[in-house]
Amino acid sequence: MLLTISTTHSPATDLGFLLVKHPDRVQSFATTGGTAYVWYPEATVERCTVALLLDVDPVELARPSKGQKSPDSFSLGRYVNDRPYAASSLLTVALGKVFRSAMKGASRDRPELVDLALPLEIRVAALPCRGGSEIVERLFAPLGWTVTADPVPLDPAFPEWGVSRYVQVRLTGRLKLADALNHLYVLLPVLDDAKHYWVSEDEVDKLLRAGEGWLHEHPAKEVITRRYLANRRSLAQSALERLRAAADELEAIAAPEAVTEQLAEVEAAERRKPLVTFRHEAVLAALAESGATRVLDLGCGSGTLLLRLMADRRYTEIVGADVSSVNLQIAERRLKLDRLPERQRSRITLIQSALTYHDDRLTGYDAAVLMEVIEHVDEVRLPALERAVFGHAGPRTVIVTTPNAEYNVRYDGLANGHLRHDDHRFEWTRAQFAAWADRVAEAYGYAVDLRPVGDLDAEVGSPTQLALFRKAAS
Template identity: 85%
Template sequence: MLLTISTTHSPATDLGFLLVKHPDRPQSVETTGGTAYVWYPEATPARCTVALLLDVDPVELARPSKGQRSPDNFSLGRYVNDRPYAASSLLTVALGKVFRSALKGASRDRPELVDVALPLEIEVSALPCRGGVKVVEQLFAPLGWAVTATPVPLDPAFPDWGDSRYVQLRLTGRRKLAEALNHLYVLLPVLDDAKHYWVSEDEVDKLLRAGEGWLAGHPVKELITRRYLANRRSLALSALERLQAASDELETTDEPEEVDESERKKPLVKLPTEAVLAALAESGAARVLDLGCGPGTLLLELMADRRYIEIVGADVSSASLRIAERRLKLDRLPERQRGRIKLVQSALTYHDDRLKGYDAAVLMEVIEHLDEVRLPALERAVFGHANPATVIVTTPNVEYNVRYEGLAHEHLRHDDHRFEWTRAQFAAWAARVAEAYGYDAHIRPVGDVDPEVGSPTQLAFFRKAA
């Protein structure tokens, strides 16, 4: 199995310093089931390419490790397979061993280059891909890569046979080398959807370490987590819980500028929750829907307030609902308390009779995760079909993004946001929806109001028209 990484950074041979592999000295490293070879097919100031070839011995790989018993039955598949030719978790093991310091983002000789985004081109000659080209794009495109995935035909001489499950992968983009290597480390075995070694709890630590800074916000993080952890449900849930906790902590400390402790503002992540709770109290609602509840941040607050006698958390993600269930400790609640809350899996763009007849519905930081073309379907399902007396919607104010250092003007606050609206756009949307479905709508700022760009988040309070 062959992997190449190229750059046109000037001088391009700096790649060797970052990888701690000299362009003039080919190297070999013993790794799981075979030998990894590293060399540079091209090394000039204009362009430099490093190649990693993993030569797998399937016979050696099939032998039991020390202390293990040999299998009772001979299986030809243990010896005749695609492991010597196709990228898999074995390649990520080799990456971790051969480019260990580069994965960690460390360079003794060129430390100033570690945080530089380099123009990179990565190619994998044969990559097994469960789910086809679409899955490759779902995994790499949100990370900023331009993706070219070319299906490999079963047999070029017989095109009618169609394509194999393998693709030739080419990624291009400007990234830090450590980021690129960690993307590969996590996503190559996800595409293969197989681990060629025993997966235990320490694999969760490896995943979170390699996914730091990008996995928590990836739009298909649940697929990545599940496949990386060999579809072991308990490990995947543990990883997702830790990702959510890390994400909450990151947002909690995400403030536009340094301030004195005496002047420190409330963390941004808490502002929508507090604003929603205040609006719910004002509405007088007792039976509440949390639509797009995610891992249960708002549900925890609702459960702590006895005025809410019936609470429903709805989300399309079953993994998020399982995390919410564990965070709420539903299995330990007294029967009376447990009867106050229900979790349901539901897509908010479809009519669901289970969501009808409630006093209030909350869409807290939800609508921006949908494509704008899907919003009319959500409006019909929530305002038309479920038709609660009160609807509370919060969403980021894109105008405020300029107050966040390091957030480029054209970038959104979260990798999974499909859009972010200005204050005028949000007000226009709320007015249109209110008129269409018989509500009165009032827009409120969430957080301190900047005289130039408004508040960081905005809230629409919909009440049934008298």
């Protein structure tokens, strides 16, 4: 994979100060799937070009590990593919590692260059595009780039065969280097519409960091967000909510004083809060109310709630359980367990467990949280989950959150029975959730309190609903 960046800024060799890479050296960096090389094919006062070449190790690429997935679902696809040659998410990972300080807009030696718009020319030798040359124009042109995207023929000797899905791309424009690098970081995998690794909630933060200042007003932001997040609907919705919140904040800052009164600012701040934040706050408030110190996070996923629990010293023992070993590996990295002091490390345990089976390791705890979990279980398997959690594990407190299906009409594209996530097996109305909660509470000796989570709509309720189960006094 080859990417070049050129400038005719005078002196052009200032590019080296911005990239923190000396024009007289060839440097190499170990990165995902292979080795990245950086060198300068030309470095004169009039014109300077830096080249980033990612030399992919096909054997390493065919042997996924630690959450990395193979580029194709069938076995031969691991060995016969375009990944060593075509620009993809592998290249963006290398870009983020090799030019990290430049992407952040930092230059220790020449800080005055950071905010300077430079004449830039970027070339990508082979870029896979789902949507052809037109989508390259659609994504880059609104950002100030002049775009040339030439389709690569399947075989020049046989023009009748037509063109491939690859294009040779040339971008020219006058932009800050940090902006240009962040455009590439986001849009290269968007054009490919594929990623070589599992996409989790961390990717939302990466997208918003790299897209700061431009993504919220991009006319194709929905397409960019959806593709960057591997078409995972729940993650895309979360990202778009946060983008809308950022846009609202900018409008509030620019609005006349009469429109930005203190009350309006408070209301806007409440609207801007992502639903996942509302959900975490509601769960943590219920846990604090219960007085629990030893807590289970059942179906912990990639560990977002575990981070919040670890930050609160009242929780002396925390267990994250999930059926997916990949999720547990991601949670382990997110929590940085290998770097924690022993005393902190001893507070948390990650275990692989299926919540529809009795597991003695989950017994004897003060509280259990099932945050956005039950809707991922087939309804016919829910009684097994109930027996395992409320019966066998039997914590004093159980906190369950799940989507409110009635609220879906407030989301674009979710009317007419569509679910919020591809893996959801069902989504309940408030009445259905209340009926289930009452039945479980009566069957296993709990009292239950139902609470809304998120913005409350007078007609359809809140987007998330929470049930707080407490052991009834004997």
